Amino acid sequence: MIYAVAGASGQLGQLVLAALVAKVGAANVVALVRNPAKLADAAAAGVSVRAFDYDAVDAAALEGVDRLLLISANEVGKRGPQHQAVIDAAKAAGVGLMAYTSILHAPTSTIGLAEEHRATEAALAASGVPHILLRNGWYNENCTGALAPSIEHGAIIGAAGEGRICSASRADYAAAAAAALVDGAGGDVHELAGDEAFTMADFAAHVARLAGKPVAYVDMSQADYAAALEGVGLPGWLAAMLANSSFASSQDALFDDSRTLSRLIGRPTTPIADTIAAALA
16 A cells, blocks of 8 residues: 655645654655755665655556545645646545545634635535545644744734644654545545633633743734734734634634544543743753
8 A cells, every 4th residue: 555645845744744654654755845855864874855846746656546635735825726636636646545634623613724625525525535624623733833923022012812723743743644544535534723722811811821931811802903913024914814813713614522533542632731842842
């Protein structure tokens, strides 16, 4: 059985690649990546690294692949046609099963990012290719990227209100993707989220405790949060996207208490405090 990962050089992709190699051996793993040079180490370890561009998909790169993980592209606004091209190529190449990294509660999610994920889920259904949906919640790392300025100013801003967030580490989601790709079956749908919920006020309290400095959460309207993000240099589209996601979380768009993720990976998910501590270290 040959397992392939599309988007294998990204932050999630490299973790999935490592998890797959650990499960099935490098000889049974194909890494699909725009720039194969980025995975020279994986190639040296025995992984088959093939050129694969979401903007110019070549079905020949999928030759011999039995099961394919499609990691969602990172170009928001272009993902619909990019994902469709991969699905079409997988069907043409005779791939027996696909898995796709979607978003938590995709059919009903109020997060703007969910639209392209819903379109991809629909494309998979229309393709007739057996598939698994990995509906990933938020990554812990999404919350820890700006800790230094937050600690410096003593404030973490957002529009999340008292919404509950069940995030997990990238490594947790990578382990789930590898497990589902190897052991799963077409029709599986996994709503994946962390074991424990926290609010952004809870998050700020963890940061304050671990940094040894006062840090508080400051809640804002969606519009004011977007304006604040633009004020620190983010492009308007990105500021709007982040503010939308934050506000949606105020309505529990990132909450799920099924513990499906921890059952799939056979261990508890990584607590947000652990990821904060690692980031501060």
